[in-house]
Amino acid sequence: MTTVLIKGLGLIGSSLALSIKQAHPTVHIIGIDRDDVSLSYARQQGMIDASGTDLAAVASDADVIILAGPVDVIVADLHRLAMMPLKAGVLVTDVGSTKQVVMHAALAIQQHGVTFIGGHPMAGSHKSGVTAGRANLFENAFYLLVPGRTNQAAVQRLQALLQATHVKWLTVTAIQHDRIVGQLSHLPHIVAAALVDQTQVALADSALGLRLAAGGFKSITRIASSDPTMWAAILMTNAELITNQLQGYIDQLLRIKTAIRVHDQATLYEFFATAKVTRDHLGPEQLGGLPNFYDLFLNVPDRVGALADVTQRLAQAQLSLVNIHILEIREEIDGVLQLTFSDLKTRTQASSLLADAGYQIVRRN
Numbered sequence: 356m357t358t359v360l361i362k363g364l365g366l367i368g369s370s371l372a373l374s375i376k377q378a379h380p381t382v383h384i385i386g387i388d389r390d391d392v393s394l395s396y397a398r399q400q401g402m403i404d405a406s407g408t409d410l411a412a413v414a415s416d417a418d419v420i421i422l423a424g425p426v427d428v429i430v431a432d433l434h435r436l437a438m439m440p441l442k443a444g445v446l447v448t449d450v451g452s453t454k455q456v457v458m459h460a461a462l463a464i465q466q467h468g469v470t471f472i473g474g475h476p477m478a479g480s481h482k483s484g485v486t487a488g489r490a491n492l493f494e495n496a497f498y499l500l501v502p503g504r505t506n507q508a509a510v511q512r513l514q515a516l517l518q519a520t521h522v523k524w525l526t527v528t529a530i531q532h533d534r535i536v537g538q539l540s541h542l543p544h545i546v547a548a549a550l551v552d553q554t555q556v557a558l559a560d561s562a563l564g565l566r567l568a569a570g571g572f573k574s575i576t577r578i579a580s581s582d583p584t585m586w587a588a589i590l591m592t593n594a595e596l597i598t599n600q601l602q603g604y605i606d607q608l609l610r611i612k613t614a615i616r617v618h619d620q621a622t623l624y625e626f627f628a629t630a631k632v633t634r635d636h637l638g639p640e641q642l643g644g645l646p647n648f649y650d651l652f653l654n655v656p657d658r659v660g661a662l663a664d665v666t667q668r669l670a671q672a673q674l675s676l677v678n679i680h681i682l683e684i685r686e687e688i689d690g691v692l693q694l695t696f697s698d699l700k701t702r703t704q705a706s707s708l709l710a711d712a713g714y715q716i717v718r719r720n
């Protein structure tokens with residue numbers, strides 16, 4: 356029997372537990388968390404088979420250890436694991452959002468012959484905690500691996516364990532990881548939080564203030580609802596790269612500020628036009644899109660029952676869906692629904708059916 360230990364049963368830890376159970380129902384999962392309520396919930400939901408609060412008490416039982424707490428906790432856990440007896444052949448991995456600091460902390464267990472693979476599923480949510488966990492959270496997302504000198508067999512062992520995540524595996528170095536993810540994830544979280552905080556202060560004297568926020572403000576600031584403990588740890592463990600990237604962003608804002616002040620229409624046009632071209636090419640398929648499957652993207656109105664209407668129509672016509680994903684739903688504005696089919700014929704039939712029912716097809720690929 357394989358025993359998997361997951362430390363940190365929040366959004367990511369519980370989602371991994373669910374997907375492991377899906378592909379390997381006989382795997383014995385032990386969950387560790389400092390929060391007893393999360394552990395009871397996870398046991399009730401069948402995400403885990405056993406629970407504990409002390410890493411030292413159960414670490415030596417595990418064939419695989421997944422560290423899924425905030426990055427600073429992952430670092431501390433790696434240091435503690437280096438002092439504990441572990442099973443021969445144990446595979447240790449993490450899910451932290453920064454990798455250089457984690458890989459450095461893993462050196463101690465690696466020196467004891469333990470296999471460590473740095474990991475980071477590039478999917479998540481602004482919601483945190485065990486109740487937000489979903490087996491399909493990572494579907495279509497990139498799952499970045501930093502195997503270092505780990506052999507390919509260990510990488511394949513991890514990928515087989517996490518096969519039901521349906522991710523796209525990608526190997527990177529820790530520095531590559533932190534630079535790219537710093538720009539694509541860490542910086543945007545700072546921008547979102549800064550905008551919310553600054554707006555709150557700027558409109559504090561207005562009775563309406565933030566209540567008037569519409570689609571634009573809400574879509575750019577969704578991630579400002581993320582967990583502050585997790586984000587403080589991320590910024591502190593990727594500080595140098597992020598401060599440089601933040602400076603690049605501040606420089607860009609200052610350039611635009613000047614263009615606005617001097618009424619430099621050409622610069623302002625260029626600013627928006629360049630961003631539009633880049634963003635338009637980052638189509639929904641790059642946010643998801645199962646390889647070798649057939650996607651249909653359609654606009655859905657922001658009204659109760661729209662999602663149910665689409666799925667019911669498909670079910671009545673016996674058109675099977677592989678996956679359904681809401682890419683964007685904004686209040687009072689159409690959202691985009693990604694429907695994935697296993698073959699072209701079904702996708703073509705679904706496309707005609709939904710177009711006939713009045714849905715606007717955005718694209719097919």
Ligand SMILES: NC(=O)c1ccc[n+]([C@@H]2O[C@H](COP(=O)([O-])OP(=O)(O)OC[C@H]3O[C@@H](n4cnc5c(N)ncnc54)[C@H](O)[C@@H]3O)[C@@H](O)[C@H]2O)c1
Nearest residue numbers: 363364365366367388389424425426451452479480483484
């Ligand atoms: N949220 C995302 O979008 C996302 C995506 C990819 C990776 N990550 C990374 O995954 C990790 C977990 O993030 P999450 O979103 O699941 O966070 P979360 O807040 O949902 O879960 C963290 C869990 O760890 C537990 N915990 C915290 N400190 C602990 C300690 N000292 N001992 C025992 N348990 C402890 C908490 O009780 C909680 O259940 C973080 O390192 C984060 O950077 C997050």
Ligand SMILES: O=C(O)C(=O)C[C@]1(C(=O)O)C=C[C@@H](O)C=C1
Nearest residue numbers: 452476477478479480481540578
């Ligand atoms: O979708 C979200 O809400 C996320 O914030 C997910 C997100 C990100 O895209 O920045 C957040 C942190 C992770 O390390 C990876 C993914």
